[in-house]
Amino acid sequence: MANYYTPFSLRISEELLSKIKRNAARNKRSTNKEIEYILEQYVQSYEDEHGTIEVDL
Numbered sequence: 001m002a003n004y005y006t007p008f009s010l011r012i013s014e015e016l017l018s019k020i021k022r023n024a025a026r027n028k029r030s031t032n033k034e035i036e037y038i039l040e041q042y043v044q045s046y047e048d049e050h051g052t053i054e055v056d057l
Contacts, residue, residue, distance in 0.1 A: 010035070 012020075017031075024034035047053055 020034055020038075021031050024031045027034060027037075029037065043053065
């Protein structure tokens with residue numbers, strides 16, 4: 001797997017972004033890495049319940 005991250009724009013409310021930024025600081029992560037961590041946790045939880053999500057890379 002290449003060490004390249006695809007840029008992706010995300011529109012979210014200022015309030016939600018502020019909360020994520022606060023949690024990121026508490027966790028000593030950038031806001032981007034905090035969002036990535038949250039998404040990874042969500043996908044892992046989904047896969048634990050429903051099985052592996054197959055993707056073509």
